[in-house]
Amino acid sequence: ELRKAPKEVIMDAYSLFEDLENGKKLTMPISKPLPSVHKGLHELRLSYRDGIYRIFYIFKVKDTIYVLHAMKKKTQK
Template sequence: MPERSKLIEFRGGALDDLRDFPISARREAGHQLDQVQQGHDPDDWKPMRTIGQGVREIRIRDEAGAFRVIYVTKFADTIYVLHCFQKKTQATSKPDLELATKRYRDLVKELSS
């Protein structure tokens, strides 16, 4: 029997950022998040321990560039999407990391209160 599908909650402006992706990257992000909802790993991901425990980054390569979706699944039955952005350089930019880290800390604080 398939695992029950998890809910997805976008934190801050993450949904608006995802909607700004080109259509092909947006579709791929949706497909990858659907896989996560069904209990599977995305096709291309890496852990983002610098942001927080259990945080992962979906990596999307598209003709329009490189796109990232940072999320965490370790809390209850919800996938929390912390940040979505287009990568402009080889390393993830400090503002993108700081924003995802702040949203992670805020989420942990909110869930523990």
């Protein structure tokens, strides 16, 4: 679903992933670890006028990021 997102969302996500690859640590409210779901799993949160986008990613090797799922949040829950 990330490929279907508005260009602004895609560009911001790629920029943040570049930051991660360069060693920058992302914290709340942009990125949140989800250790109760899976060790190393993180949620990237991007807020825009048309909604909130969530991108779930994991680090496996130092400079490798695997994007597992992306979605536009549709409810408050």
